[in-house]
Amino acid sequence: MKYYYLIAAVLFITACNQPPKVELNVKATGIASGTVIINQNNQELLSQNIKDGDATISKAFEAPGYFNITILDNTKPLSAKNNFEVYLENGSYTIDVKPNSKGIYPGITTTSQTQQQLSDYYKTENELAGGLNHTIDSLLIYLDTREAKALPKKAHTALTDKTRGYQIKRRKLEPEILTAYVAKHPDNVVAAHIMAQQYLDEYPVEYNSIFKKLTEKAKSTDDGVKITNKLSILTNLLPGADAPDIAGFTPDGKAFDKKSIRAKVILVEFWTSTSQLSEMNHSKMLNALILSDGDKKNFKMVSIATDANKQTWERAVKLSQLTWSQVADFKGDSSPNVANWQIKTNPAYFLVDGQWHILKANIDLADVDQFVHDYLKKKG
Template sequence: MKFPCIILLGLLVAAGCKKQANVEFSGSIPGLNAGVFTIKTLGDSTVYGENIKDGKFAIPQKHLGRPGYFKLNITDDAKNDGHNPFEVYLEDGKYTIEAKADELYKYPKITSTSKIQEQLSMFYTLADNMSAETQLQIVKINKNLTDNVNKLSPDAYTALLTKLQEYQSKMRDVNATAFKQFLKQYPQSEISAHILSKLDYEGDPVTYYAIFKSLSPAAQSSEDGQEIGDKLSHMIKLVAGKQAPVLEGKTPDGKTFDPKSVHKKMIVIDFWKAGNAFSRKNHDQVKSLLAQDGIGKKVEFISVSLDSKSDWWTTALKDDKLTWTQVSDLKGNDSPNAANYNITEIPTYYLLDGQWNIIVPKIPLKTLEFEISQYLKKH
């Protein structure tokens, strides 16, 4: 009768003695007089932070909580180069950070005992070494577009977008090559699917799906692996040149939508919801596009609502004065249209030719006019 008590006592002692995860940081960034080092959650909440003075910073031991992925960033108070934060994996231990003041857009050198962080550093450093100039140009162009959006002439804006697309395509190719090299060193990496999920696989799903199929069984069956595998298996059916899925639903007057009723050179499909303010605001830009003779006469816009209630949909149509083709099956997020077009966020836009072949899948609205004009010039 005493054994249960002894066992219970042992469990309590073990639980009380369980080591808690703590982290501490020290960093060196020669040439950076004043800046900030931050660690944030993936949801963008700051966890740790420290000012950088004369190229040095330190954060003494802090409670970590649960080990996992976080975002690390180093910024210069004197200038903003527009780079994105870096993904890191934190677990119990010390992390030493090294970077260069004039290359803060590059993944920093991170020294720790974490095997997962070792793999992250290996891939991102490899990718940086292969794409340093390309990455820098993307940062510069994005900053130029953001800072001077109201100052650039239409031709200058178009030229920048063209250059940006060229560099982004080059970056995808470089990342694919770097990832293949990473797999040679870590063929059984269980986080390889996680790393792959962070890359721009949507820009070239055929190449990245082939890479995904080469991952270890453990990586493919991981949570990240299952998610990205499912996405890519759908996306390879939605690449440029493929026949677009048939749209299902009815128009506001209750008639079944007939794709054969569309007889224009191009088609833009707009997925939206009445309750999504961003997608409704974007309809103002659609109106501006339709007002242009070269577009309004040659391009058919079809807005596909993912609403589930008829009155929400029809009220929004009237309030926003949407006069172009409108379609909905009123099945909400369970709509076959959402599944068939792999819609994971709204608004989402697809650009098709007059035969319903995909020209550009999931195209940003800001580049829609550019892509339309480029296609119409060639055809």
């Protein structure tokens, strides 16, 4: 009898020491033979076979978090795989993947509140962008076929441009989807995670407005902190904001002082001597960037090079006969100018007023004349 109690006690202690697990029951109707793969941070953590539409996974993860799940049907090409994101924490999950549902978020039953919030986000996304997602996915699949690759060049280019247009339209929807989601679920933490994965640079005003509506709990997550840091830089480039400082020296070796440039409108250019486009645009800036004589009187330019080599920069300035203010700090991509002004490509152009407030960030050079004319006309 003593041995019975001893064995029972050992079993009880062992059970208590077992780490809690995530219990996944994947229902993939229609997949007779397939695979479930779980990834995190682009690293495969495990895979499990699907047999007759079912797969069961029992796994103790190091910590709860966001994971990516891939469902493969062994009878179909790899392009037919279904990818989706889940939030896994200790407990049970039933994931119902419907047949031919690539791109559609599966039904997930669980007690995890974070996963429930994540499911609600993707439900909102499907309501607002599901049709567009399907169109883009279908076009991308077709573009990869032999039939599409055999199209005449003009037809293939037109199809590619059409696809790109849909992708641009889809990116514009991202802040709208988040806005709708936050309105439905103001107490969620998932919005910060979703936002951290999106390209905030494209719509900083919209994303900043959404972020202000999130709870302090969401803002204090790792994703929330990342967004705070990112938006703190991007909002510096919003219209009306004080323009970031410019570090560097003029060709005569003097430290640049932005107060030395006096005009109602100032074009700030970022360029590099190795950029052919920069060189081509300098010709426009020298000759006929601003058309009206009245506008020319109230307009000046300053160019900040992102070169690392002083001699290369000096030679480029001399060869191109650049007559306006030139600045460089010779730190290349490590320059604080690159970070503070969020320079992703060269050349890049910004318009500021005489007090160095941002008027327009990342403006196309072709639009500068009209913008300057309209601005000065409005100012009288």
